[in-house]
Amino acid sequence: MLVDTYGRVATDLRVSLTDRCNLRCTYCMPEEGLRWLGKPELLTDDEIVRLVRIAVTGLGVTEVRFTGGEPLLRPGLPGIVERCAALEPRPRLSLTTNGIGLARIAPALRAAGLDRVNVSLDTLRPEVFKTLTRRDRHRDVVEGLLAARAAGLDPVKVNTVLMPGLNDDEAPDLLAWAIENGYELRFIEQMPLDAQHGWQRDGMITAGDVLASLRTRFTLTAEGEEIRGSAPAERWLVDGGPYRVGVIASVTRPFCAACDRTRLTADGQVRTCLFAREETDLRAALRAGEPDEEIARIWRRAMWGKKAGSGLDDPAFLQPDRPMSAIGG
Template identity: 40%
Template sequence: MALEQKADLTDRHHRTINYLRLSVTDRCNLRCVYCMPDEGMTFIPHREILTYEEMLHLVELCVANGIRKIRLTGGEPLVRRGIISFIDRLNRIENLKEITLTTNGVLLKEFARDLRKYGICRINVSMDTLKPEKFNAITRRPFFEKVWEGIEEAESVGMAPIKLNVVAMKGFNDDEILDFARLTYRKPYHVRFIEMMPIGAADARMKGFISSGEILERISTLGPVRRVESESMAGPAEMYILEGARGRIGLIGALSHHFCETCNRLRLTADGQLRGCLFSDRETDLKTPLREGREGPYLSALIRDAILNKPRGHDLDLNNPRKCVRPMSRIGG
């Protein structure tokens, strides 16, 4: 039986919260330098990870409280067994308008057709370089060709737009900014440049920070660039298009251009903690009361409280960055 639908909820700062980033696992088949160490990573015990049934129940409650879009994240979501069946069940939730997925692309060729079949029309692929040797250095794994085959397969089965997420790092991949931008002339991809953020191992690498403003200046040397409107329920990227390009360019400036006043997102970690902000360590435990048998109204009240008390901003400062207690892989990308 469908849950009673409530009006879209706003927080204390008058933002409508309609977007949930749902982490299905903290496991990953890459070891990116800004995310986790090559060895010695401690993962959440399996018994502490939400089951798919638990996730579905919590998503239903979130949708009843105004969530309209889900993005599946990890870790790497495609490494979790049974993910396609879970997506199929997610798509049957009434009033959930859109399900998307962020992946590192390693398993995308294998899963693209089924993802499209069961309702994933658009994806984000983490891709920080167009050079195999740099890919190996960043990810510590030799899967460059495999990822590009996955991207091409996703395009062939009709996923659109395909968004490439590029964490820009000065002195490492900033020499490829124009190459990525040129890609939008021949492909309908959305190339999104993301400022490095002080999460986990990246905190020690902030000397490689490059701002979204500097990235836009460099891209502007290719030709006229104009700002375009973002999609409904979109994330924080400022979108641009080069004259004559098929694709678009996105800039995500978490440090240099705070976008907190328009943030519409919650995050649910794989172990059942609801977060109002990536950079806030305040969490609402949904797993414990769920496993204790608490009814829907009790859990809904917790969800509404998390929405109402979503932080006003992430309080990051370019000159004094701080990092979260949890590593990124445990929060959800």
């Protein structure tokens, strides 16, 4: 098991498949993009599947989420999903994507064994989407969501970040749209993981802001902590249910005490926390020919040293050197 000194057990593995992305979201990276990892630096398909197998069969991982960058840019993605779905015990498999290209590949991913998707969409207005992402691809994301639902990748979850002066007035409209289309909406506080290191706490839209906006149109009833468990989102019933909305408040309401995640970057580094400044290299052990048992030992040792919290509430907090696109969500 991947246990830390605070008694937390990591059963949820986030696997970044690439650091590349086909959007340039203002809260993530500069307009010109970043220096992407070279192919020799990236884990191969076989290396990814081997590490997932070690995690699932030897370390107690039960859920695997493929992330990026943009994971749909990874060649051979359906094959990776299919091989991971064939593991025993079979992990639950999900994908976080910006939705561009999902309309084309959703049926193949479902056939390969993918269980569900999280799609990022911050606005219902194409012109605001273009401003936020620096790309005119709003229709592609909407079509990707429809295709995911049609393919049976349920539940289809939508991740939304609200930014001041751009889309911070859209929370009620987004929730009404999600309910109408059968999607589960999650608002995510903007986190200090931008490549420009321009994040400022004073300028972010908080969970409290989101809830206040939603309550201008909807009645929200909080679900209990016993229902939430280790999930990052606090959830509320909308108008008595059955529909729900979630808020992931990593900054203002951190949930570190219940964290059950371990992360693997596209170049084979274990990260114990999204905001960690240290990493543990598994790629070197793979390529040195180390057996599964040694790789598992290195992974367990890394997780044993996991810190109690993200440190976001510490005045001395420093952002990780790597941005979100290089870490994986």
